[in-house]
Every structure is written in structure tokens, then in C-alpha cells.
Amino acid sequence: MIERRESSLHELATVLDYIRWGASRFNEAGLWFGHGTDNAWDEAVLLVMHSLHLPLESKPEVLQARLTMEERREVMAILERRADERLPAAYLTHEAHFCGMSFYVDERVLVPRSPIGELIRGGFEPWLKVEPLAILDLCCGSGCIGIACAEAFPDARVDLSDIDAGAVEVAQININRHHLNEQVRAVQSDLFAGLHGCSYELIVCNPPYVDARDLAEMPAEFRAEPEIALGSGDDGLDFTRRLLREAADHLQPDGLLVCEVGNSWEALERAFPEVPFMWPEFEDGGHGVFVISREELLAYRQYWEPGTGDQGQG
Incomplete structure (x- = not known):
């Protein structure tokens, strides 16, 4: 799992990359939604933007912004917690x-x-x-x-x-x-x-x-x-x-x-x-x-x- 995560950190670069990866990971894990969003994509958007301290209504250009390695690790960590621990997103964002x-x-x-x-x-x-x-x-x-x-x-x-x-x-x-x-x-x-x-x-x-x-x-x-x-x-x-x-x-x-x-x-x-x-x-x-x-x-x-x-x- 650690090797897979480190490989993904180098392969995924932009905000959109992590939203797409998160949505795929959520679907793979068979998550249940209903605590603020009702689908894997919106859930991934919520968690990625929260982790980057960006508003949900950010300009579309933000999706192509490249993340620093520190940002990638933070985003990956919150997406993995959502998939592995099955916690509602609100408990991860505290909002x-x-x-x-x-x-x-x-x-x-x-x-x-x-x-x-x-x-x-x-x-x-x-x-x-x-x-x-x-x-x-x-x-x-x-x-x-x-x-x-x-x-x-x-x-x-x-x-x-x-x-x-x-x-x-x-x-x-x-x-x-x-x-x-x-x-x-x-x-x-x-x-x-x-x-x-x-x-x-x-x-x-x-x-x-x-x-x-x-x-x-x-x-x-x-x-x-x-x-x-x-x-x-x-x-x-x-x-x-x-x-x-x-x-x-x-x-x-x-x-x-x-x-x-x-x-x-x-x-x-x-x-x-x-x-x-x-x-x-x-x-x-x-x-x-x-x-x-x-x-x-x-x-x-x-x-x-x-x-x-x-x-x-x-």
C-alpha cells in the first residue's frame, strides 16, 4: 500500500488528478454517501479543496494547478482516510x-x-x-x-x-x-x-x-x-x-x-x-x-x- 501511494504521488500532479483519483478510489472502496454529498466525485472535490484550503467555487483554472509534494501527501492522506476508515467527510474536515x-x-x-x-x-x-x-x-x-x-x-x-x-x-x-x-x-x-x-x-x-x-x-x-x-x-x-x-x-x-x-x-x-x-x-x-x-x-x-x-x- 505504501509503495502504491508513493508511486501515485509522483504520477498525479494537478488538482484535477487528485479529484479523479479520489473518486475512483471511493468507487473502488464501495463508499456510502449522504453526509453532504451524494456521489464519489463531489466527495472527492470537497476533500481535495478542503485540504488545499481553497473554496469549492474556485475558478476552473485551479483544476490544472500543480501541487507541491507536501500538498500531494496531505491530499492523498485525507482521501485514503475517507476510503479506509469510512468516516463521513464532515468528520475529516470538521465542517x-x-x-x-x-x-x-x-x-x-x-x-x-x-x-x-x-x-x-x-x-x-x-x-x-x-x-x-x-x-x-x-x-x-x-x-x-x-x-x-x-x-x-x-x-x-x-x-x-x-x-x-x-x-x-x-x-x-x-x-x-x-x-x-x-x-x-x-x-x-x-x-x-x-x-x-x-x-x-x-x-x-x-x-x-x-x-x-x-x-x-x-x-x-x-x-x-x-x-x-x-x-x-x-x-x-x-x-x-x-x-x-x-x-x-x-x-x-x-x-x-x-x-x-x-x-x-x-x-x-x-x-x-x-x-x-x-x-x-x-x-x-x-x-x-x-x-x-x-x-x-x-x-x-x-x-x-x-x-x-x-x-x-x-
Whole structure:
């Protein structure tokens, strides 16, 4: 492998050479994409340009620029790590984008990719009936959802909450990065346990929701993400059941809960067939996000109790 790498370093000279080589290497390795790009070529472009400290929108002439030997080794190293370790590219660059904003990420948090970003850009219309003064990003991970909400609603106080101390540390890095310490805070909390006395007009949650079967069958790139942020019981709804039971107590009148459950949306509908969950449609792709008002949470509270519904254990 070392001899092959050294030979490639002398044979490959330009930026385009390394993009082409990286894409071929990724296809050969059978990598899985979905953490920012959806194909081997774009992934190679992302990693090569990052390694060279060049913007993705660089002029086409850059592709023919020759690399120094030091640059070649650095580019080759990051491409080989992507192929050999099956890490999402964002963990190698420590950067991901969400709602047009840049966020620091590492292995302590999921790579941002939620379709909730489209709802943020639309101000959660038509479901949000009040101007939010307080917003909670529950299971915040990197904090990308809550920080994007802070940008969309500059007069709102925003809490970022996660059960994992490492995720809270990453969220604080991103609060600092976007200079939002006066508006946004990061709190370690298991659901609402660490948020005593707090109530919100808007709670947005991208919780763990992957069911046991999907978790076991995930490609290596997804298994590189923290399991605590992915798996949630046999049907993926253990956390969501707890959230549905408790959320109304932390919402103001006319408050709104927005929650992503991904592929577990069918299990949620089977578990609570009496509840008219609203499922927004996304122009940019994505699915499995429901919205429900505080008043609806209260009206259907009997169904949230353990033992109700066809799968009501939680």
C-alpha cells in the first residue's frame, strides 16, 4: 500500500488528478454517501479543496494547478482516510453546512442534514401561530437547528439541549463561532430534566429515531456517528413517546412541537392511529417530520400514556 501511494504521488500532479483519483478510489472502496454529498466525485472535490484550503467555487483554472509534494501527501492522506476508515467527510474536515451556515462537527455529534432546515427558512409557516420568544432545540447535537432558529428569530431566546456532554461541548463551539452567546445557551439535559421552569413557544427536536433493524443494517459511515443519537428502541420511538408525554408541559399556549422521526413515521402512525399528526412536504427532499400544537398534545394526552396504542410501551 505504501509503495502504491508513493508511486501515485509522483504520477498525479494537478488538482484535477487528485479529484479523479479520489473518486475512483471511493468507487473502488464501495463508499456510502449522504453526509453532504451524494456521489464519489463531489466527495472527492470537497476533500481535495478542503485540504488545499481553497473554496469549492474556485475558478476552473485551479483544476490544472500543480501541487507541491507536501500538498500531494496531505491530499492523498485525507482521501485514503475517507476510503479506509469510512468516516463521513464532515468528520475529516470538521465542517458541515446547514441552512446556509457553517458548523463545526466531530464524532461527538451527528452530521447536520435534517429537512427541518426547510421549515426554519419558511418560519415554520403556516403551523407556528405566535412569534416565538423562547425556542428549544432538543437533542441538539451540533446545535445547528437551534442556531439556525436564532438567526431566523433574532428576538427569541434559544436553548440548545442534549443528554450527552460531548454534544453540548460541540454546540457551545458553534454558539461561539456564530457569536450568539447573548441569545443562545447550551444545556446538558435528559429531555426536560435539566430545563426546570422553562417553557417555549417552539420546541424543535431531531431525536434518536432509528429502529433496531435499520440500526443494525446501516452502512459504516452512519455507524461512525454516535449511536446514542441514532437508535431508540425496537421501533425507533422510545424517545419520541417520552417527548409526546412531556412536551405540552413545556410549551406556551399556541406553542408548537416540531419533531423528526424519519423512517419511523409509519411506526408512529401505527402506534397512535387516533392522532392527526401533520406531516409537512419538503421541496428540497426529506420526510418524516411531524408538527403538533400544544393544544393537540393536551387533547390527545390519554394516548401518550404507556400501554395505550398498539405499541404504546416507552
